Amino acid sequence: MGLHVAVAGATGAVGREFLALLEQRAFPVGRLRLMASARSVGQRLSFGGEAIAVEELARASFAGVDVAFFSAGSAQKEEARRAAREGALVIDNSSAFRMDPDVPLVIPEVNAHTLRPGQRLIANPNCTTILLLMVLAPLERRVRLRRVVVSTYQAVSGTGASALAELDAQIEAERAGRPLTAQVYPKVIHANAIPFVSGFGPDGLTQEEWKVVKESRRILERPDLALSATCVRVPVRRAHSESVNLEFDRPVTPGEVRAWLAEAPGVRVWDDPARMAFPTPRDADGGDDVLVGRIRPDPGRPGAIDLWLTGDQLRKGAALNAVQIAEHVLVGARRPA
Amino acid sequence: MGLHVAVAGATGAVGREFLALLEQRAFPVGRLRLMASARSVGQRLSFGGEAIAVEELARASFAGVDVAFFSAGSAQKEEARRAAREGALVIDNSSAFRMDPDVPLVIPEVNAHTLRPGQRLIANPNCTTILLLMVLAPLERRVRLRRVVVSTYQAVSGTGASALAELDAQIEAERAGRPLTAQVYPKVIHANAIPFVSGFGPDGLTQEEWKVVKESRRILERPDLALSATCVRVPVRRAHSESVNLEFDRPVTPGEVRAWLAEAPGVRVWDDPARMAFPTPRDADGGDDVLVGRIRPDPGRPGAIDLWLTGDQLRKGAALNAVQIAEHVLVGARRPA
Numbered sequence: 001m002g003l004h005v006a007v008a009g010a011t012g013a014v015g016r017e018f019l020a021l022l023e024q025r026a027f028p029v030g031r032l033r034l035m036a037s038a039r040s041v042g043q044r045l046s047f048g049g050e051a052i053a054v055e056e057l058a059r060a061s062f063a064g065v066d067v068a069f070f071s072a073g074s075a076q077k078e079e080a081r082r083a084a085r086e087g088a089l090v091i092d093n094s095s096a097f098r099m100d101p102d103v104p105l106v107i108p109e110v111n112a113h114t115l116r117p118g119q120r121l122i123a124n125p126n127c128t129t130i131l132l133l134m135v136l137a138p139l140e141r142r143v144r145l146r147r148v149v150v151s152t153y154q155a156v157s158g159t160g161a162s163a164l165a166e167l168d169a170q171i172e173a174e175r176a177g178r179p180l181t182a183q184v185y186p187k188v189i190h191a192n193a194i195p196f197v198s199g200f201g202p203d204g205l206t207q208e209e210w211k212v213v214k215e216s217r218r219i220l221e222r223p224d225l226a227l228s229a230t231c232v233r234v235p236v237r238r239a240h241s242e243s244v245n246l247e248f249d250r251p252v253t254p255g256e257v258r259a260w261l262a263e264a265p266g267v268r269v270w271d272d273p274a275r276m277a278f279p280t281p282r283d284a285d286g287g288d289d290v291l292v293g294r295i296r297p298d299p300g301r302p303g304a305i306d307l308w309l310t311g312d313q314l315r316k317g318a319a320l321n322a323v324q325i326a327e328h329v330l331v332g333a334r335r336p337a
Numbered sequence: 338m339g340l341h342v343a344v345a346g347a348t349g350a351v352g353r354e355f356l357a358l359l360e361q362r363a364f365p366v367g368r369l370r371l372m373a374s375a376r377s378v379g380q381r382l383s384f385g386g387e388a389i390a391v392e393e394l395a396r397a398s399f400a401g402v403d404v405a406f407f408s409a410g411s412a413q414k415e416e417a418r419r420a421a422r423e424g425a426l427v428i429d430n431s432s433a434f435r436m437d438p439d440v441p442l443v444i445p446e447v448n449a450h451t452l453r454p455g456q457r458l459i460a461n462p463n464c465t466t467i468l469l470l471m472v473l474a475p476l477e478r479r480v481r482l483r484r485v486v487v488s489t490y491q492a493v494s495g496t497g498a499s500a501l502a503e504l505d506a507q508i509e510a511e512r513a514g515r516p517l518t519a520q521v522y523p524k525v526i527h528a529n530a531i532p533f534v535s536g537f538g539p540d541g542l543t544q545e546e547w548k549v550v551k552e553s554r555r556i557l558e559r560p561d562l563a564l565s566a567t568c569v570r571v572p573v574r575r576a577h578s579e580s581v582n583l584e585f586d587r588p589v590t591p592g593e594v595r596a597w598l599a600e601a602p603g604v605r606v607w608d609d610p611a612r613m614a615f616p617t618p619r620d621a622d623g624g625d626d627v628l629v630g631r632i633r634p635d636p637g638r639p640g641a642i643d644l645w646l647t648g649d650q651l652r653k654g655a656a657l658n659a660v661q662i663a664e665h666v667l668v669g670a671r672r673p674a
Contacts, residue, residue, distance in 0.1 A: 147637060147638065148637070149486045149582045149635075151488035151567075151580035153490070153530045153569065153571065171508060171512075175508075175512075186613050187617050187619065187620075188619060191572060191573050191574050191619070192573060192617050192618055192619045193490045193571055193573055193578050193617060193618055193647075194617055195578070195580070195615055195617070195630070195631050195645040196613075196615055196631075200610040200611075203633055203634055203636070204591065204610050204631070204632070204633035204634075205633055205636060209636075210636075213636050213637065225637065226637030226638050227636070227637045228582055228635040228636060228637050228638065228641070228643055230488075230580040230582075230631065230643055230645065232490065232578075232580065232645075234490065234530055234571050234572075235528060235571075235572050235573075236528050236529060236530055236572075237528050241530050241532070241569075243488035243532070243567040243569065243580075245486045245565055245567075245582075254541065273537040273541050274537075276523050276533075278532055278533055280524050280529050280530060280531055280532070281529055281530055282524065282525060282528070282529045283524075293532070294532050294533075294541070294567065295541070296540055296541035296542055297540055297541075298486075298565040299540070299542060299546075299547075299550050299564070299565060300484060300485070300550070300562065300563030300564045300565050301484065301563050301565065304565070306565055306567055308532040308567065308569075310530075
């Protein structure tokens with residue numbers, strides 16, 4: 001009596017997070033199918049006490065599939081389209097459809113109103129964008145944002161299992177006194193900070209920086225929003241963090257920001273200097289909420305605000321957001337997180 | 338025929354950097370004395386092939402000392418004043434005198450003009466401030482800065498040897514499957530990012546954030562400068578990095594910024610997306626220059642600029658800047674770096 005669910009890209013970091021989430025949230029799975037590229041065929045992954053064999057995505061039929069979670073990368077764009085044509089509700093975690101005006105780009109807490117009945121293909125935003133907008137959208141609803149400047153501290157698991165292995169190998173090489181080598185990243189990531197996330201795009205910005213700018217504008221429906229992002233990889237295993245400077249159309253106080261965020265679903269304010277309360281990525285690792293702290297006045301611009309946020313980019317930044325979209329579409333309302 | 342030189346706080350991270358620099362730069366040391374707190378007395382440190390015994394700072398006489406480099410912390414404020422009274426040129430690396438209008442606060446490349454003949458006490462700025470202003474000052478000279486937003490990625494050695502030991506112990510504990518504990522920092526620093534550097538000050542900013550704001554305004558002689566800083570500790574051993582957004586009084590292009598910084602002493606531009614050239618803290622570790630890259634237009638604000646800088650905070654951010662001040666005062670001109 002449950003749903004027929006497919007996870008495409010099941011063997012990747014986000015794919016595995018989908019399996020964990022579907023179990024943890026008691027998603028009504030009747031039948032689960034796992035799909036990946038040909039070289040993963042034959043692997044078995046555990047779900048609900050059962051070992052499920054991985055099918056080859058290119059040969060899999062989506063007939064009868066109720067919902068398909070795609071985290072197979074932009075290269076699998078045609079497979080996602082095919083799955084939708086074959087009748088599945090497809091939620092795609094790649095960047096392939098995010099700027100397609102025919103495909104809604106959705107964070108359920110922010111813009112669930114853009115979901116239309118009968119829509120078969122929905123795009124999941126970039127992880128850094130989701131975490132940022134979970135905090136910006138509740139503020140924008142109160143006072144219009146004038147300008148946003150973001151610098152990120154992005155976790156290695158955002159790149160995938162190969163990057164985590166590279167970090168671990170570098171730690172081990174250092175310990176053994178061997179030279180540190182890098183293949184996944186252009187520089188050694190252990191004990192370093194790399195101001196480069198994915199390839200370079202136009203104007204010397206990276207693709208990641210453009211994603212944050214363009215997706216934020218689209219989701220907030222503010223094509224003019226003044227937003228700058230500097231995306232930096234740091235040797236953190238899991239959870240992205242962001243340092244954010246905000247200007248609004250009128251002066252805003254830290255107390256207002258705390259009060260507005262306290263009411264925002266999926267956001268938790270951890271902010272009390274007197275008690276040394278502020279969130280770090282280790283606090284967000286494995287959790288569902290975006291944690292916010294260091295909310296304070298910008299000393300250089302009266303009425304502007306600085307803050308710090310951190311969230312698990314594999315959960316709310318990826319798989320959790322996609323599952324929430326499915327819940328919203330299939331059961332008609334967002335479940336409590 | 339050399340100078341009589343004292344290093345107070347000789348056993349700390351910055352103190353040891355002073356010894357290395359005095360050797361590397363062939364500073365004209367005739368006699369070197371090392372001073373520290375009582376519990377370090379009896380230690381011997383090597384300089385120029387000689388083992389020099391550490392004296393107790395509180396009992397040391399500065400009679401006859403030509404130059405004394407203090408990195409003994411703000412608690413040693415009175416000892417620094419005494420050394421100056423006893424005739425030494427004192428260059429103090431603590432925050433004790435930085436906002437004292439009678440004490441110049443100097444980065445030689447930026448504001449050597451504030452050094453006055455006969456001045457016996459000179460303050461060395463905060464490390465994050467020095468690295469930032471090495472880049473901002475050459476730009477401010479061309480076009481007045483309107484607003485600066487900085488987020489930092491600060492190395493563990495900025496806290497000292499105990500913090501480096503804590504990071505190493507956490508890495509080892511993780512490897513051994515033991516729980517990770519923190520004493521030096523309020524949270525585990527390994528595989529984390531801590532948005533808190535030194536204690537909290539007024540308004541929810543940290544002391545480090547206020548230092549960057551106030552010292553930058555003083556050194557640039559721009560008491561009104563709109564500057565926001567978010568200071569974050571990352572698991573990098575050495576070299577602080579900063580993500581910087583800049584607005585100017587007129588629109589500025591990335592090409593102008595590159596050209597102006599190419600002429601700035603002590604600054605090196607590493608910036609070529611086509612060749613994947615951008616600097617990381619590992620590139621700056623142990624070097625004298627501040628490295629700058631990722632110079633690009635702010636996509637949200639025409640004419641504004643984003644950039645990334647990194648520099649060794651124990652060298653240019655501390656000991657090197659102090660030695661350069663001494664060179665400037667004693668030989669009347671800054672040496673080439």
